Amino acid sequence: MKPSKVTHLTAKAQSPVLPTRRDIRFDLPAEHIADWNKGSVHLSQFMNTLSIFFPVGERFFIDAVRQYRDQITDPELQKAVTAFIGQEAMHGREHEEYNALLFARVPEAAQVERFVFALLENVKKLPPRMRLSATIALEHFTAIMADGLLGDERLLDGAEPHFARLWRWHALEETEHKAVAFDVWDTVMGRGTAAYLERSAGMVLATVIFWSIMIPAYLAVIRREGKLTDLKGWRYFFQQSFTKVPFFPGLLRPYLDYFRRDFHPWDHDNRHFLEQIDGTLGELRAAA
Template structure:
């Protein structure tokens, strides 16, 4: 692909109001916890992504890609910090985040014992997943309609930057591993395994989060999140073709050219600059 997008480090602080941690979305508890459960994975996951690409940093050639990797690491570092604060808000709301985060950490420690090529392939795989999820968010304005502005901003920021750097690790992988059948097989195998592990954790984590929020027996809430993801509008169901494109031998992340969403970044930065972070934290 000839498309080149250079990630930009945006050191934003959102001051998420802790008293709204499980009520920030007016669509209800089940939808709110759908997002909140994703946040559980990010601190450990982002640190793993950073390390997996650092494993090859000395072997990367080309100033452009080196700078993109450096910016990717910066972005992921800021994501880690803000989602740690996000998860602290969930802990304050009585959610068992620490136990679930510990499980994610232990799983990734096992992955770190695999060859570094597999670690990078797993990062490439999960970066595609986060890019698809980010695109889902940016394409569907209604997902964050009328929600608390701090939580809306943190999710839009993360989605924009996942879009912005979605090809960085992929390009690094192709440079160090090549484009042959062995490289293809490794990235596809890692993709299948990474998705199986992620969703096998996400579903029970999400169930626990809903139960702890008091919504386990709320059938209307379950129906709402099922419609959102799989029914109508079915945002995850409609994103399935993009997700499946990863299996194409000639796949590249920018074959899904959604660069126009990056134009939203400047307005978002200005929006966040107007937040009273200290007041939000005290709420």
């Protein structure tokens, strides 16, 4: 389907960072798929369940942005779009390998991926601007989770190093490209009331749909692990993500910022995390 007619082609990319595609492999150890984070099945499988969404989701993002590629005239944004597509393709590839380990252990996880794939195939039938609106909403979600992960070392403290590096790399690149799809949206949709309402509605829908798949999927994975009634495991999970380490409560404010009319992803300037990229790459080279 061709993108609908656009009237705002003057907006410029507002992002201070140009992302870079990096072809990196992680060779995750299969034997730690269920307990790689601090030996906790609940913590590890939460992030594994999140990983189910990436290969199919990121392919959807790439397609949504690509539809508008020929309408981008700003050379900086053109470059950023190319790098965005390259980064998401690499994430998809590495998370596919990651997920193969999960699917071998938890067949329900593969069913979840098939379900998400079928759902996104239906979403693809919607007008291109709605697909882009879903993409920028989920990119914001990914960006604030990446920020939370990079901002609190305790989240990956004591994690198996291959898994920790993969998550750190993904979080860093999500930070690097967090505004690319948004800048494409700004360019083609502008800043009018209709664009604002459509962007906000996209976030509400994306949030409801994402969590209504994510939570049952996570519980199915935990059930397969035989840990559904493991209260000690649950207590540790809540301590490490809600209370002692307040990862989820910390997402609320940046999440709500999205609904500000003048919001832009780089309003939340966390560029300083990107200084970690060389360190993470150095660790990868040393481990190879």
